[in-house]
Structure formats: structure tokens, C-alpha cells
Amino acid sequence: MTSEIAERLDKSGLHWTAGAPLKNYCHWQIGGPADYLVEPCSADEIAMARAIARETGLPSLVIGHGSNMLFDDQGYRGMIIKIGSRFSAARFDGENVYAEAGLWTPSLARACAARGLTGLEHAVGIPGNFGGLLFMNGGSMRQNIGDTVMFVDILDENGQMRRMAGDECDFSYRHSIFQGKNWIVLGAQLKLAQDDPEKIRRAMLSVLEERRSKFPLEYPNCGSVFSNDEQLYAQYGPPGMVIDKAGLKGTRVGAAEVSRRHANFIINCGGATSSDVFELIRIVRKEILERTGFVLKCEVRYASPDGRCDRLDLFL
Template sequence: MKEVLDQLRMADVGKVLENEPLANHTTMKVGGPADIFVEPKDIESLKKTMEIVKQNRMKWRVIGRGSNLLVMDEGIRGVVIKLGKGIDHLEVNGEQIRVGGGYSLITLATAMSRKGLSGLEFAGGIPGSVGGAVFMNAGAHGSDISNILVKAHILFEDGTMEWLTNEEMEFSYRTSILQQKRPGLCVEAIFQLKALDRQTVVETMQKNKDYRKETQPWNYPCAGSIFRNPLPHYAGQLIEKAGLKGYQIGGAKVSEMHGNFIVNTGNAKAEDVIHLIHYIKKTIYEKFQVQLETEVEIVGNHL
């Protein structure tokens, strides 16, 4: 481990930390340590990091801004690479933009609305990064990433990088090819937007952002929606009908504002959240014969 740490530091790839608590890097504010934590300073440094990781046959995974992510209390063995500062570049070329995977989705949606570029209004209240949004085909208000993505620069499990077109991404509801079929993470993306009246775009985006603030508990640490909507049902409505709003295990509680959110009341462990997820799934199945599937990505002491 020390040898890999030394190699990464010698290569000057960016921030390199040992036993870094991942609670510091998730919106739920839970999660144990990463053996080695790297925040590359640019895409070249990311490539160099991957070379060192693969040469040493280290296990690895990538995270973004830490929303939609639940890290177990034991932490993650191997190397955790965070796409953040340095991989948050933005180029605007007319109606097309090229943006780094570490760029904040909310910040991007706000910036594009101010330029009168339409297409990202749905993302005005979605926390997380561009890379994470592409990975899970994030969406809201009747639209999603698949509607605007031209192509995505992907880092695959074997350390290789490749551009995939929209069609090659095989998008569907909250999923893409990157989740199981060809595991990988989005390092940068090209989006096709459309020039519209600036005021109209800003107002639509702000309305979406306000709706999120009014209906979702972002004043508490949380990971976003815990369950996928089992269409035609909605997870939050089923949880509310089951009387589970406010139900608490340890420091983890079902939000009283929105049933599909679990909040950290201040001292939650990942174990509390997992137990609460299992309890909700069991209750919903018993009451409605509906099997809930988690939307939040759960990662533990293995990769």
C-alpha cells in the first residue's frame, strides 16, 4: 500500500490521501475510509493514476460528488478516485457544450440557463456531478440525460478510455450500459442544447429548482431518492401510504417531507440506513406486493 501511495505522490497526480473517511465525500455523510483516496488534478493525471493502479493490480472505483451513493461503515478497500476539481472543465461552442465529469450538475444547469441554452432545465435541482448523472441517466420533470447527450468519454474497468455515442450508452429509465453490461464511469460529456429565450429558460429551471426545495429534504444529509419508482407506482407514495414517513432506525430516518428519502439525523451509520432500506422493502411488499429496487448505489468493503 505504501509503495502505491509513494508512486502516486511522486507522479504528482493531485490530492493523495491515506485512510480518508468517505463520509467527508458523500451527501449522506456516512461511510468508512478509503485505503487510498485520489482526486486527480486533470484528465492526464487521471490516466496516470489508472496506470499506477493497474500496474500494482489494485482494486479501484470512481466517485463523483457523492450523491446517490451509500458507502458502508467498513469503507472501501483499494483506491477511490474522486472526479472533482480539475475534471470540472467546461467549453461552450454555440449550442453544444463539453463538460468534465466532476462538474456540478446544478451549477451547469444554472449557468446554461443564464446563457439562454435550453435542455438542462430538468437538472436544476439534481445534486451530484455530470459523470454520475450520465452513469445513471439522471432525470426529472419529464426529461433526462439521454435527451441531450451526444457522446460520453468513458473510463472502463480495465483502465481504458473510449468515447461512446448516445446510442452506444443504451440509456433507459435511470440506467445506462455503464452500470452492468460495460462497467465504467463518465469522465466528460458532450451535450446538445438549444438556444431559446433566456428569461423563459431561467424561469423554467428556477421553477424546477424551487419544486425540489419545497418537496425534498435537502436541509438534512441524504443521498437523494433511495428507490427507483416501480412504475406505474411511485416509491414515495407507497412509503407514505404504508405509514413509514418519520420511521427511524438509529440515526437514519424516513423523511417526513418525502417518503423516498432517508435522512441522516446527525449520527447515522451506514448500517442504520441499510436496515431501514430492508425494513421499507419488506413492509411495501407485504402491504402492496410491490418489490422496491434501490436507486442509490451501495458500496462496501469490496469493489
């Protein structure tokens, strides 16, 4: 930690900590210390944190709830900007809702349901924040958040705030334009539709019930490790089924295990390391490549200690 950066952070009035254990900031509960972790409470504070990192030559990475992230046991030599409950307001206007990036996705979905707004039922069980959902174009039941986006507010690499129309965001399955840019998603407006609140509530309960019965939620995990591939799906099925058929359920490296309940999940059985997860992913991909000829791509993202962050398989 350099005193110049610490001094600037202190002077800025930002809420920050040194050496925060990243295992407390991700669902896998894996990861060493971050040199700096900042938790901003406004767009201006987010811009300020980014500016300090940029001007001091420090790598920086924005995270939401860490439900799609693997951190390294060595931690992160830079600044983690955590966008969470401090920046999580929602404003309703008829069938439109504007939400800030730190809002917990299930809370947003429930708030919409309470107002009789339909369109987010599919997202009620996705355990991340709204900014992460937009970045990943997350969703379930063949729906993605991008389907309802009117516009997204971002902070670009030069610290300028910009508004992007939904059709400029390049949304496709688990993809958005944000993945290839050094931008920060600040918030977005969604266009929903009016429907019977009771009907929406029942639909959400059924989504949650199905997820509870399928997913190994009793262990730390990061959701689906591998993303769907249309051709693999057509020939062999979804990744979970393919991994299951390959007999890989229960395969274990250290304390990381391919879930016996859902083969596209890797669970932390207690004290798993990032190397355990890497090795297990290597084993699964090799076996599936040999059996099917398909190379599995990861949905999960990895933050390397030196500051890079991308799809995990790009680091193998």
C-alpha cells in the same frame, strides 16, 4: 496501506490522501476511511490513477459528488478516484456544450441558461457532478440527461480512451451502459437548443422552488432511495406515495429515518451508520412487499469495503 502503492502515488505527482473519511465525500455523511483517495485534474491523471490501481491489484471506484452513494462504516479497502472541481471545464460551441465529468451539474445547467440554451432546466437542482449524472442517466420531470447526449468520452477497463455516440450508451430510466462496465466517464457533449434566457431562468427557478418545498433538504440525505417502477406506479403510485400510505414515514433505525416530508428519502438525523440505513431499507422493502407484492429496487448505490459497488438492494 502498502508502501509500494504509496510510493507510486507519490512519484506520479497525483493529489492523494490516505485514510480520508468517506463521510466527507457523500451526501448522507456516512462512511469510514478510504485507504487511498485520489483527486485527478486531467484525463491523463485519471488514467494514471486507474493504472496504478490495476497494476497493484487494488480495487478502485470512481465517484463524483457522492449524492447517490452509501459508503460503509468500515470504509473502502482500495482507491477512491474522486472526479470533481479539478476536472470540470465546459466548452460552448453554438448549441453544443462539452463538459468534463467533474463539473457540478447545477453550474452546468446555469451556464447553459446564461447563454440562452434550453434543455437542462430539469437538472438544475440535481446535486451531483456531470459524470455521475451521465452514469445514472439522472434527470427530473420525466427528462433524463441521456436525451441530450451527442457523445460520451470514456476510459475503458484497459486504460484506452474511447468516444461513444449517444445511441450507443443504452440510456433508459436511471440506466446507462456505464453501470455494467468498469469504465470511467470523462466528459460528454450535449446538444441543446436556443431559447429566451429569461424564460429558461424562470423555468429553473420554478423547478428549484418545487424541489425546496418537497424535499427534506435540511438533513443529510441521498435523494430518492428507491427507483420508480412502471407497474408499481400504475397500480399504487410512485415509491414515496406507497411508503407513505404504508404508514412508514418517521420509521427510524438508530439515527436513520424515513423522512416525514418525503417518504422516498431517508435522512441522517445525526450520526447514522451504514447499518442503520441498511436495516431501515430492509424494513421498508419487507413492508411494501407484504402490502403490494412489489420488490422495491434501490436507486442509491452502495460501495462495500472490499471494493464492490452496485445498487444497494443487491447487497441486502
